[in-house]
Amino acid sequence: MKPTIESILQNQLNKIQAEVIMTAYSENLPGWKVQKTEPDFYRLCYPDKGKAWLEIQNERYILEPGTLYFLPAGTVQSFGTEGDEPYGCYWCHFRLELGDIEFINSIHLPPFVYVRDRQMMNDLFAKMYTYQYHPTITRELRLKAIFLEMFSFYLDEGHIQAQTLQDPNFEVKWNEVLAYIEANLHVNIQIEDLAKVAFLHPNYFITSFKNFMGCSPIQYVTNRRIELAKQLLMETDFPVATIAKKVGMQNHYLSRLFKRYMGLTPIHYRKIVKHSIGNRLETAVASEEDYN
Structure with missing residues (x-):
């Protein structure tokens, strides 16, 4: 979602x-x-x-x-x-x-x-x-x-x-702001562009965003890029370089940032996740066979 x-x-x-x-x-x-x-x-x-x-x-x-x-x-x-x-x-x-x-x-x-x-x-x-x-x-x-x-x-x-939500401040177009971020994770996202989407001055936008989201716009964008990278590593066989491009980062920067956030490299993460998924599928199939 x-x-x-x-x-x-x-x-x-x-x-x-x-x-x-x-x-x-x-x-x-x-x-x-x-x-x-x-x-x-x-x-x-x-x-x-x-x-x-x-x-x-x-x-x-x-x-x-x-x-x-x-x-x-x-x-x-x-x-x-x-x-x-x-x-x-x-x-x-x-x-x-x-x-x-x-x-x-x-x-x-x-x-x-x-x-x-x-x-x-x-x-x-x-x-x-x-x-x-x-x-x-x-x-x-x-x-x-x-x-x-x-x-x-x-x-x-x-x-x-x-x-x-009843707070009138939520009437600011946060849905549009978040949708804009999601649609543009592959490119450089500027605060000024986000502020325009919300019809706010950039300085006020940063403060409002942090109040609502609990983090700065830059932190939120970074978190979303890491989450998208995790999803692509888990669901596709794209090379890490391709995934880096899809999340708007250089290959070496994604690897460094990913390890800082997750504690392991993108390749290591992919191996662990896919191995875990494979084990769960094998267990599910075995359970179904036992049931039948």
Whole structure:
């Protein structure tokens, strides 16, 4: 797939910085109620048993097992048990940096998603709960890694898409800019040309591009050229010199840059990838023969 506005989404997500404040499991008896709190942190809530009700932004929901809820910071929230059974829930409180808050607020995230693999989600919360009390220097890294896996699940199941973007700044023709880059990877791409496509002054274009993509235009173009080179090495038998020309580089420069990015030469990369693909195909054929 050629990069379009989805590339902006991906780059914004890749640079999200989250701080896990606390995670725990709470059990509440029938009659429990909390009225109109407005926390300055975000919440993920995962009901484990029973039912509860949630009112947020004048909408009412029933919290029950098999659903993962996302509660934005700065929203008015009320909770209470539903029915005559105790209500049990895993929860995680976390904060985002200002730039990430603006991005998250600019997309339509659903209030909840369904969790098919409940054991998987239980394990993630259990790991996070355990690691938050680890006295090691890797504690924050472990918490962040588990949280990002959990939040990635939420985003995948929420099916966020390009049309969900609400920030008016996205109206700048970023699709056209990225399409222009993709169509011209084989030639020298000038910042002035990209700025013209976006109808922006070159200086403002560079700043805007970096804000949206998380890297400079030059870095993005280089990354796309490396990705195209990887694809051609994997899918074709073109000589490295031909591939270098197709990605707008001299042969020796592609080899040097590729090794710096990937840790191995283009020829070595091709051998490893094609060998791995061959092994997977042999395994798949063998599995099919065993099945038949």
